[in-house]
Amino acid sequence: MKRLIDCNKGEKVKVLKLDANYDLKQRLISFGIMKNAQIQVLEQAPRKKTIEVKVGKMRIALRAEEAGLIEVETI
Amino acid sequence: MNEDIKTCPIIANHIKVALVGQPNVGKSMLINSVSNAHLHVGNFSGVTVDKTEVLFDYKEYHFTVVDLPGTYAFTDYTIEERVTRDYLCAENYDIIINVIDSTNLEKNLQLTAELFTMSKKMVIALNMNDEAQKEGIEVNAEYMSELLNIPCIKVSAAQKTGIEELINTVVTVHEKPKQEPKLIFSEAVEEETENIVSYLTKHKYQARNSYRNIAMNLLKENKRTYAKLHDEPIWTELQPILIESSKHIELHHDTDDIKEAFAEEYASFNRGIVAEVVKQKVVQKEVKTLTEKIDSILIHPIYGIPIFLFLMWGLFQLTFVLGAVPMDWINSFFGWLGDAVGATITNDDMHSLIVDGLISGVGAVVLFTPNIIILFVGIALLESTGYMSRVAFLLDGFFHKFGLHGQSFIPLVTGFGCSIPAYMSARILKNDRDRLLTLFIISFMSCGARLPVYVLFAGAFFSEAIAGNVLFIIYISGAMLGLIAAKVLKMTAFKGADEPFVMEMPKYRLPSVKLIWHTVLSKTLLYLKKAGTFIAGAAMLIWFLSNYPHNQELQKSYALKIEQAKTATQKTKLNDKLANINLENSYLGRVGKFSEPIFQPLGLDWKMAVALEAGIAAKEVVVSTLGVLYSLGDSVNETNNSLKEIIRKNIPFASAVAFIVVIMIYLPCFAASIVFTREAGGIKYFFYMFAFTSIAAYVMAFLAYHITLLLGY
Numbered sequence: 093m094k095r096l097i098d099c100n101k102g103e104k105v106k107v108l109k110l111d112a113n114y115d116l117k118q119r120l121i122s123f124g125i126m127k128n129a130q131i132q133v134l135e136q137a138p139r140k141k142t143i144e145v146k147v148g149k150m151r152i153a154l155r156a157e158e159a160g161l162i163e164v165e166t167i
Numbered sequence: 168m169n170e171d172i173k174t175c176p177i178i179a180n181h182i183k184v185a186l187v188g189q190p191n192v193g194k195s196m197l198i199n200s201v202s203n204a205h206l207h208v209g210n211f212s213g214v215t216v217d218k219t220e221v222l223f224d225y226k227e228y229h230f231t232v233v234d235l236p237g238t239y240a241f242t243d244y245t246i247e248e249r250v251t252r253d254y255l256c257a258e259n260y261d262i263i264i265n266v267i268d269s270t271n272l273e274k275n276l277q278l279t280a281e282l283f284t285m286s287k288k289m290v291i292a293l294n295m296n297d298e299a300q301k302e303g304i305e306v307n308a309e310y311m312s313e314l315l316n317i318p319c320i321k322v323s324a325a326q327k328t329g330i331e332e333l334i335n336t337v338v339t340v341h342e343k344p345k346q347e348p349k350l351i352f353s354e355a356v357e358e359e360t361e362n363i364v365s366y367l368t369k370h371k372y373q374a375r376n377s378y379r380n381i382a383m384n385l386l387k388e389n390k391r392t393y394a395k396l397h398d399e400p401i402w403t404e405l406q407p408i409l410i411e412s413s414k415h416i417e418l419h420h421d422t423d424d425i426k427e428a429f430a431e432e433y434a435s436f437n438r439g440i441v442a443e444v445v446k447q448k449v450v451q452k453e454v455k456t457l458t459e460k461i462d463s464i465l466i467h468p469i470y471g472i473p474i475f476l477f478l479m480w481g482l483f484q485l486t487f488v489l490g491a492v493p494m495d496w497i498n499s500f501f502g503w504l505g506d507a508v509g510a511t512i513t514n515d516d517m518h519s520l521i522v523d524g525l526i527s528g529v530g531a532v533v534l535f536t537p538n539i540i541i542l543f544v545g546i547a548l549l550e551s552t553g554y555m556s557r558v559a560f561l562l563d564g565f566f567h568k569f570g571l572h573g574q575s576f577i578p579l580v581t582g583f584g585c586s587i588p589a590y591m592s593a594r595i596l597k598n599d600r601d602r603l604l605t606l607f608i609i610s611f612m613s614c615g616a617r618l619p620v621y622v623l624f625a626g627a628f629f630s631e632a633i634a635g636n637v638l639f640i641i642y643i644s645g646a647m648l649g650l651i652a653a654k655v656l657k658m659t660a661f662k663g664a665d666e667p668f669v670m671e672m673p674k675y676r677l678p679s680v681k682l683i684w685h686t687v688l689s690k691t692l693l694y695l696k697k698a699g700t701f702i703a704g705a706a707m708l709i710w711f712l713s714n715y716p717h718n719q720e721l722q723k724s725y726a727l728k729i730e731q732a733k734t735a736t737q738k739t740k741l742n743d744k745l746a747n748i749n750l751e752n753s754y755l756g757r758v759g760k761f762s763e764p765i766f767q768p769l770g771l772d773w774k775m776a777v778a779l780e781a782g783i784a785a786k787e788v789v790v791s792t793l794g795v796l797y798s799l800g801d802s803v804n805e806t807n808n809s810l811k812e813i814i815r816k817n818i819p820f821a822s823a824v825a826f827i828v829v830i831m832i833y834l835p836c837f838a839a840s841i842v843f844t845r846e847a848g849g850i851k852y853f854f855y856m857f858a859f860t861s862i863a864a865y866v867m868a869f870l871a872y873h874i875t876l877l878l879g880y
């Protein structure tokens with residue numbers, strides 16, 4: 093099972109599922125990170141501690157822990 | 168309920184508008200462009216953290232516009248978002264202006280859909296129209312108004328276009344009865360809503376809200392609506408219907424979370440709207456936007472942090488080199504002023520009060536205005552370009568090691584300007600523990616008012632060529648101490664799990680000169696105003712406390728000795744001695760002498776101790792007190808010596824280091840302490856902070872003093 097954190101820079105993926113707890117899930121959804129959303133990985137901080145992704149027209153910074161909760165598939 | 172109040176003729180033409188929207192869409196800027204307000208504007212999420220009311224008149228109407236913190240959704244995520252939610256649910260207002268970023272309609276409409284459930288009159292402001300046009304995005308506002316049944320007006324807060332139309336629309340909507348917005352859901356949801364609505368109709372349920380709205384709220388498991396209906400007799404029958412409905416909807420969306428199901432409902436409705444009203448002029452796909460190109464450099468995994476450090480270093484270098492030029496002018500101006508004004512005053516005490524008290528006290532603070540301005544420009548650029556969020560991104564990994572949240576960077580940087588807004592902006596942190604931790608660390612970020620002390624001492628002990636580097640080192644070590652303190656606190660007082668880090672990265676924007684000018688000007692004026700009022704008063708108080716009581720006996724005996732002295736140097740020496748004895752016997756001298764034993768292990772004499780104590784009132788008072796104390800003790804050989812030189816002569820280097828360390832760490836000023844106490848949520852936190860900062864300052868200064876001595880300075 094692939095997760096957002098496993099993706100390489102520049103890769104485009106589709107969200108399958110959010111494994112986050114209630115609060116975080118709400119926040120991710122309000123940022124447009126929800127089932128079927130398309131995400132592109134833009135930048136990665138050293139050792140993938142933090143990543144920058146693009147959802148729609150918005151750029152979002154996520155920490156590795158959070159990116160590990162998002163199940164994705166390559167498109 | 169407020170209908171009958173409106174018969175009063177005075178407020179009959181009053182319209183109260185709540186400005187709501189997602190963060191960073193230009194709400195505050197929109198208010199600034201319709202009124203004369205100068206609300207804080209910045210290019211990152213979470214600039215506004217508290218509600219602010221702005222009043223203005225337009226035609227025959229009195230407007231009250233309330234600027235609210237931006238919110239992504241009504242989920243109570245952070246304190247500032249709670250401010251907005253509570254305001255919208257509990258306060259009285261006539262109409263909502265929902266501000267939307269036209270270049271990112273789909274995401275912004277998420278909140279719009281939620282706002283519909285407030286059942287208030289509404290107007291949509293499609294802001295950033297200028298940017299949309301540049302990016303080739305065309306929004307059909309008329310069609311959108313029709314689809315949503317809510318007037319949508321294209322505006323640009325930056326270019327001030329469409330503002331008048333927006334206000335006129337607000338007036339029209341206010342005069343007309345409320346229109347029901349259109350929000351169409353999937354068949355499953357529509358069907359269940361209809362079910363509930365017909366049930367409510369059948370039982371003639373009494374409500375102010377529309378049945379459709381109530382049904383929607385029930386399906387979305389809105390706590391308030393639930394609580395309200397729970398006590399009604401119809402609840403027993405309604406509940407099973409609701410359970411069935413929820414099951415149906417969840418099944419339809421293949422999830423077990425009704426909120427997620429609704430999020431998808433909204434999202435697909437919004438996608439529908441966007442598909443209808445937005446025309447994106449075809450641009451070649453796969454081309455990186457400008458923001459992405461800049462990001463690939465500024466948040467580069469290897470170069471990102473060095474670039475940031477270089478920019479910081481450059482800022483402090485500028486502070487020193489560029490600031491030195493006007494400082495010379497200001498210095499000579501106050502020297503001249505002292506002489507000119509002094510010459511007109513015959514009374515000795517008055518002369519001393521005005522020249523040694525007022526003018527040298529205020530002069531010592533005003534002197535540093537150029538440095539402060541440069542610092543403010545730096546902070547304004549950081550805030551308005553969009554770089555702020557990038558640094559938060561870069562530093563998150565590093566901060567995380569010290570138990571801080573990446574977003575803590577925003578309040579911490581604000582703290583370099585002034586601690587008060589920094590304490591407020593800590594509200595953007597969701598978790599109370601993270602927020603408290605950040606509040607405690609903010610005082611380690613040297614505020615603008617402490618800059619004068621650093622510039623003074625760096626200039627006194629180092630050549631101009633390296634003083635800028637020294638300044639940079641002082642700031643960086645302050646920040647490093649803050650991080651270490653954070654680690655200590657995290658391991659002891661604020662243990663707990665880490666909070667998620669999810670943050671929007673705004674696009675880069677070129678700030679307008681006008682915006683920077685206004686931000687810097689207003690902060691600078693505030694600094695000068697403080698110098699002219701509070702600091703002037705404090706300087707005079709310090710002068711009084713350091714001049715009285717007069718010891719007549721001593722005065723006389725010295726007068727005699729001075730008369731009998733043979734050479735001029737002897738006279739000068741005696742005069743100096745008298746001045747110093749007088750100073751030591753003054754009220755302030757006694758306080759200083761009393762507390763001297765505490766400060767002695769740090770190598771600080773009583774004058775420095777008094778300056779530190781006075782600095783608790785306001786940090787600017789530190790230099791003004793030094794100015795007054797040293798100009799008094801030095802009264803005889805007042806040969807145009809600047810404070811800088813007096814300090815170089817009178818203070819040993821190791822003591823100066825210890826002094827700077829105390830300034831870096833110890834208690835923030837009085838006003839900031841009050842805000843800290845309020846934001847932290849109790850007086851007990853003030854005492855914690857008092858103990859924490861005092862002990863830390865003492866220990867660190869002690870170490871710094873002795874290490875410097877050991878090194879042979």
Ligand SMILES: Nc1nc2c(ncn2[C@@H]2O[C@H](COP(=O)(O)OP(=O)(O)OP(=O)(O)O)[C@@H](O)[C@H]2O)c(=O)[nH]1
Nearest residue numbers: 191192193194195196209210213214215237324325
């Ligand atoms: N080009 C352009 N930029 C704008 C416009 N309106 C606002 N901005 C910029 O957008 C950024 C955000 O503006 P703010 O007014 O601080 O946004 P806000 O909605 O109050 O943000 P929060 O207080 O964080 O919720 C700033 O950098 C503004 O300069 C506009 O109409 N056109």
Ligand SMILES: [Mg+2]
Nearest residue numbers: 194195214215
């Ligand atoms: Mg704002």
